[in-house]
Amino acid sequence: MTEPLILKVRTTATADQVYAALTEEKSLTTWLAEYATVELPERYEFWGASVPEGDAPHQQLVTADESSLAFTWLLDGEETSTEIAIAVENDETTITLTQSHFDFNDVITGASIRGVLQTFWSLALANLVDSLEGRTITARGDFTSSTLSATVEIDAAVDAVYDSLISSEKVTEWFGYPIEIEPHVDGRFAMGGIENNPHPAIIVDLVPNERVSIDWGPGGIGTWELEGSEGRTRLTLVSSGFDTNNPPYAGWLGNLAGLAELRRYHEITDWKPITVAA
Known part of the structure; x- marks a missing residue:
């Protein structure tokens, strides 16, 4: 039970x-x-x-x-x-x-x-x-499709958004869970911290202020693509390289929930996470 x-x-x-x-x-x-x-x-x-x-x-x-x-x-x-x-x-x-x-x-x-x-x-x-609270929702999942992609506009400069995707301290802050990142190609992306995660994800592509790709193993590769314009950022999240007969919907919806908090992190004055310890 x-x-x-x-x-x-x-x-x-x-x-x-x-x-x-x-x-x-x-x-x-x-x-x-x-x-x-x-x-x-x-x-x-x-x-x-x-x-x-x-x-x-x-x-x-x-x-x-x-x-x-x-x-x-x-x-x-x-x-x-x-x-x-x-x-x-x-x-x-x-x-x-x-x-x-x-x-x-x-x-x-x-x-x-x-x-x-x-x-x-x-x-x-x-x-x-x-x-x-009068904000546009981030995205919803689609259980009828194996195409996992979402794009949002964030009211923040591209370098600030990029930093919040690659800085261990900032990702831990908005995601609400300890994450340790080695910000370079072949670097580890470890949920729970490197010492506590014997099988971390691996950064396979990184172009500052433009793109970050992370290999999650069987869950596929997650890619953040950034495009800045007039102090705003267009951020696209794509998941690929997984078994299309069994899409990783659980992880994908978790990524979308994290994306919603990332938007709030950048756009709300005096931000604090929506999650409360139950």
């Missing part, structure tokens, strides 16, 4: 605004899915290309009130459970998501679509917060 996955984020929006974004179909189709049907207290459904097994709605509403939602979600033949709770803590609105049936082994092996649940919800919550 796996422990439930718990994710918690903060927003400057009010609790009422969060509840509306969670329960209004128009809002749901902005930050979560292509399609949604909400008829409280009977129905809460979402589906589409950006949703795992999103060919049709697979959710069944369990409970709904002014501060929480709970529903079951059939994924890979298992009935999982999801709860989203809204609270106000220390003058901040928080959103806590609890998801059952997540096993990290499924991330590594790709044996079940449930392996994407952590990064799917991380990206969804990042997009929810941006939508609530």
Whole structure:
């Protein structure tokens, strides 16, 4: 029996605004899915290309009130459970998501679509917060495609964005997890730090202020391409070199969630991460 996955984020929006974004179909189709049907207290459904097994709605509403939602979600033949709770803590609105049936082994092996649940919800919550705070969402995944590519505009100079992709200190800050980087071709890119990671990713291409490519092994090669203009940066993230019959959706959605935080890191005065320790 796996422990439930718990994710918690903060927003400057009010609790009422969060509840509306969670329960209004128009809002749901902005930050979560292509399609949604909400008829409280009977129905809460979402589906589409950006949703795992999103060919049709697979959710069944369990409970709904002014501060929480709970529903079951059939994924890979298992009935999982999801709860989203809204609270106000220390003058901040928080959103806590609890998801059952997540096993990290499924991330590594790709044996079940449930392996994407952590990064799917991380990206969804990042997009929810941006939508609530009047910002354009970063991107959504596409489970119908093996082409993994996304482009965003960042309101920051290209050298600053490049530095935040290659500096161990800055990547650790915005990504929210210790990362140690040797910023040169054949250098190591180690999640958790070089001493704690016997099999780090390797930088295979690096052109300052233009491109960084990282070889993640079976997960493929991730490339950041940068183009600066008038103090802004057009940043494209591409994943390639993986088994197209089993695209690394879990890692890709995690990259998109990180990209959302990178944008916030550069564009929001007095930035702090949206993630809160659960």
